[in-house]
Amino acid sequence: MSESVVQDFVQLLTPQGERVEHPDFSFADDDATIAGYLRDMVLARRFDNEATALQRKGELGLWPPCLGQEAAQVGSARAIRERDEVLPSYREHAVALCMGIDPLQVLGTFRGTTMVPWLSRNKRFHLYSFVIGTQTLHAVGFAMGMQRDGLIGNERQEDNGAAIVYFGDGATSQGDVNEAFIFAASYQSPLVFFCQNNQWAISEPIVLQSKIPLYRRASGFGFPGIRVDGNDVLAVRAVTDWALDRARRGEGPT
């Protein structure tokens, strides 16, 4: 791999768990914080395994697992601050736990006994979205509202907020998602588009849906796109911090 390709892919941990340097991103927090991320990921996997078993037993109507996506979800969720808003897809259970959602309430949604039992306005974790990509447009609208409410670009950091929206690789083939990219770029919306590329949209592989790495599409819409190792919780945290901060400062979407 050439140097530029290596640096194009943000990694602060090797697959063996050794710390590595990146020229643009770093993780400076202490060991206790890292141990906290591990705890989050282990808890999320435990919950996810249990829910998968409940779905197999017919207790849940549906359960899209977050297996293998824990680091991407925990790393990004731990970058979310008090004034930020989260718009998930249907797989962000680790994010839900980090946002303080009761796991039993999440199960209610997937059992079909309730819709959104938590108060999304208070928790700032909005309803799960099952119609692929729709939440990206909702997120741009939300972010545009935050912009108009004066939640970005304030001198005091704690007065600022941004939105983060989760979606999959397959969702990028939806018209809604591309419209969301255009709206967000046009209005410089304070929004982080967080694409978890697990390489598949059910049976369609990413190689069929995109001839270029997905992160490169962002530049065509006019905002930065960054490829991060989704199994590297430190890299995800560092890059999400950067992207959310940018949005909160009023510098637009990532």
Ligand SMILES: Cc1ncc(C[n+]2csc(CCOP(=O)(O)OP(=O)(O)O)c2C)c(N)n1
């Ligand atoms: C508008 C719409 N079209 C089709 C579907 C059926 N569907 C459910 S999941 C899925 C694949 C989504 O893939 P991706 O965006 O990569 O998310 P992942 O499940 O991999 O996290 C599809 C096509 C749907 N839910 N909504």
Ligand SMILES: [Mg+2]
């Ligand atoms: Mg996918």
